[in-house]
Amino acid sequence: MRRKIKPIWGKLLLAVIILAAAAWMIMTFHGIVRRIPTTLYFRARQSQRMDLGIPATGEVRAAFAAERSEGESQCVTVDLSRPVTMRTGRQERYDMEVRLFGVLPLKKVDIRVIDDRELIPMGIPIGMYMQSRGVLVVGLSQFETKDGKKVSPAQGLIKEGDYLLKLNDESITGKEALAEMLQDKGGERVRITLERDGKEREVELLPMMDSCGKYKAGIWVRDNLQGVGTLTYLDGEGKFGALGHGIADVDTGTIMEVSGGTLYQTEIVNLRPGHRGSPGEMTGRIIYDDQFALGEIDRNTDRGVYGICNDAGRSLAMEEPVPIGLKQEIELGPAQVLCTLEDEVECFAVEITKVHLQQDNVNRGIELRVTDPELIRRTGGIVQGMSGSPILQNGKIIGAVTHVLVNSPERGYGIFIENMLEEGAS
Secondary structure, three states, rough: OOOHHHHHHHHHHHHHHHHHHHHHHHHHHHHHHHOOHHHEEEEEOOOEOOOOOOOOOOOOOOOOOOOOOOOOOOEEEOOOOOOOEEEOOOOOOOEEEEEEEEEEEEEEEEEEEEEEEEEEEEEEEEEEEEEEEEEEEEEEEEEEEEOEEEOOOOOOOOOOOOOEEEEEOOOOOOOOHHHHHHHHOOOEEEEEEEOOOOOOEEEEOOOOOOOOOOOOOEEEEEEEEEEEEEEEOOOOOOOOEOOOOOOEEOOOOOOOOOOOOEEEEEEEEEEEEOOOOEEEEEEEEEEEEEHHHEEEEEEEEEEEEEEEOHHHHOOOOOOOOEEEEOOHOOOOOOEEEEEEOOEEEEEEEEEEEEEEOOOOOOOOEEEEEEEEEHHHHOOOOOOOOOOOEEEEEEEEEEEEEEEEOOOOEEEEEEEHHHHHHHHHHH
């Protein structure tokens, strides 16, 4: 019997070893892929260092090496296991095919060459009022008709998170306008143009009369949103970027598409420090008055809020313009954040603890820890309302604070400045 059992155990052991080796290879493979950025930015006509530290080669199809003239256009192979110095040519886009050990294709990197630029870091609190594009559906509801029947006309046709844009080809400008339009149709079947998952579609809906004699569709909608955050930067034309993440609807979590909005001056009226398990918060009083308007908002995206400042907004810039720092230039170690806790912009010390060159969540490319004892004393670390506070390192603006770790308020995340600029330029 023993002679028969031993071969079986030997085969099982061999299978376990093979499976473990395969699992290790898969984990290693995915680990390497995650270290490869999808997009890299380089400054036009400059030599720049890249250090990915992966056992792979990159085939760049462009005039992209210091030894080659700017007019050439051919494949340049670089060793990505060690630091590489590259020189860009004219402003353009390039592709880099990354191959593991120079053989196995891993990923294609989009290399974008941009003009060097400077930004004014801000760090001032702002209030935002934005009008949605059409109306956002935040929920469906039932109501009673005059005969006591419960109905929900929109059920199965309209979903939470839809944007209602038109009714019978007439633009829907707000929730009150939608209610009036439904009432005016007197119970007739209507065509509603809506946007869902970025695509427009039409549905036909039959409004029904409730027990009070009003025609309804059985939906809850929202047509505007407000928020408080921090202004990140101004460029030379007065264009601004703020927050580093979008303002989402409180009910659906949807980042609302906006048709426009206004940036307002904000006064910090209360600061509640954060502690483990409970994030802190800066409360601002938004002054909704034209004389306190700082500019116009034209986009609310997952990478921040963007628009252009007026003269009043530009006059609040207290810092001098500084160069931008690209993500591959960020170093682990000391950095600074600019934010306003009371009535003026202050500079506080932080430490960059990790940089995610490849990050699916663009708002969390930078990991940081507050090291300034004064900021910890006053706020406990990072608090709500600091989103958008510019992060600086080595005299360059490298990003903005976006999130705090609830169970460790002195730690948080930031977005790369290049991701904000990309969104701001679109």
